[in-house]
Amino acid sequence: xxTVTQSQPEMSVQEAETxxxxxxxxxxxxxxxxxxxxxPPSRQMILVIRQEAYKQQNATENRFSVNxxxxxxxxxxxxxxxxxxxxxxxxxxxxxxxxxxxxxxxxTGTRLQVFP
Amino acid sequence: GAVVSQHPSWVICKSGTSVKIxxxxxxxxxxxxxxxRQFPKQSLMLMATSNEGSKATYEQGVEKDKFLINHxxxxxxxxxxxxxxxxxxSFYICSASGSVHEQFFGPGTRLTVL
Numbered sequence: 001x002x003t004v005t006q007s008q009p010e011m012s013v014q015e016a017e018t019x020x021x022x023x024x025x026x027x028x029x030x031x032x033x034x035x036x037x038x039x040p041p042s043r044q045m046i047l048v049i050r051q052e053a054y055k056q057q058n059a060t061e062n063r064f065s066v067n068x069x070x071x072x073x074x075x076x077x078x079x080x081x082x083x084x085x086x087x088x089x090x091x092x093x094x095x096x097x098x099x100x101x102x103x104x105x106x107x108t109g110t111r112l113q114v115f116p
Numbered sequence: 117g118a119v120v121s122q123h124p125s126w127v128i129c130k131s132g133t134s135v136k137i138x139x140x141x142x143x144x145x146x147x148x149x150x151x152x153r154q155f156p157k158q159s160l161m162l163m164a165t166s167n168e169g170s171k172a173t174y175e176q177g178v179e180k181d182k183f184l185i186n187h188x189x190x191x192x193x194x195x196x197x198x199x200x201x202x203x204x205x206s207f208y209i210c211s212a213s214g215s216v217h218e219q220f221f222g223p224g225t226r227l228t229v230l
Contacts, residue, residue: 042223043154043207043209043223043224044221044223044224045160045209045211045221046221047218050218091159091160101165102148102150102213102217102218102219103150103162103165104150104162104219106159106160107159108158108159109158109159111157
């Protein structure tokens with residue numbers, strides 16, 4: 001079975017600085033999706049970024065980028081020029097492409113604090 | 117696009133009563149809907165997956181008779197918490213996926229059982 005591990009329960013960063021959130025996963029599949037979701041205090045889940053495993057190029061969305069290391073089964077999220085609005089829970093998630101399901105497997109989350 | 121709504125956003129009920137939570141996809145057809153439960157400062161725990169017109173598939177440990185799920189149309193799924201007790205108090209989140217095979221999340225429902 002697939003598992004997703006986020007080893008950092010909490011992280012903090014100063015405004016305008018860069019922070020990296022870690023995520024590792026375990027799977028025997030070769031084709032899958034990986035996601036980072038943000039959950040602000042409103043608790044609305046927001047998709048931050050998505051990576052398809054067959055793509056070697058790391059995904060980027062404005063200030064958010066990932067470092068996808070398929071062999072190491074690592075998928076970290078880098079937030080550049082951090083803003084106060086980035087403060088939230090961040091969840092890493094895995095989704096298979098092998099089977100006909102959209103089911104997500106979530107990590108335990110990392111709480112990011114941003115200090116002015 | 118891809119908006120999912122939940123109703124109500126919060127509900128307080130007495131122990132022993134049943135509560136229904138609605139999840140609607142507003143601008144797309146949701147072939148699959150998911151129901152999650154989230155405890156404070158914890159991750160989302162998948163309760164069940166429902167496909168339109170068929171019975172829901174429950175995760176291990178989730179009581180089917182306690183949490184009734186109905187996915188009657190391509191835009192609506194309901195979760196009914198039957199005979200609710202204080203331990204059922206939690207934050208319930210639904211999500212929906214359609215042709216693009218990506219989950220879009222609702223804003224959640226806070227249930228408090230007195």
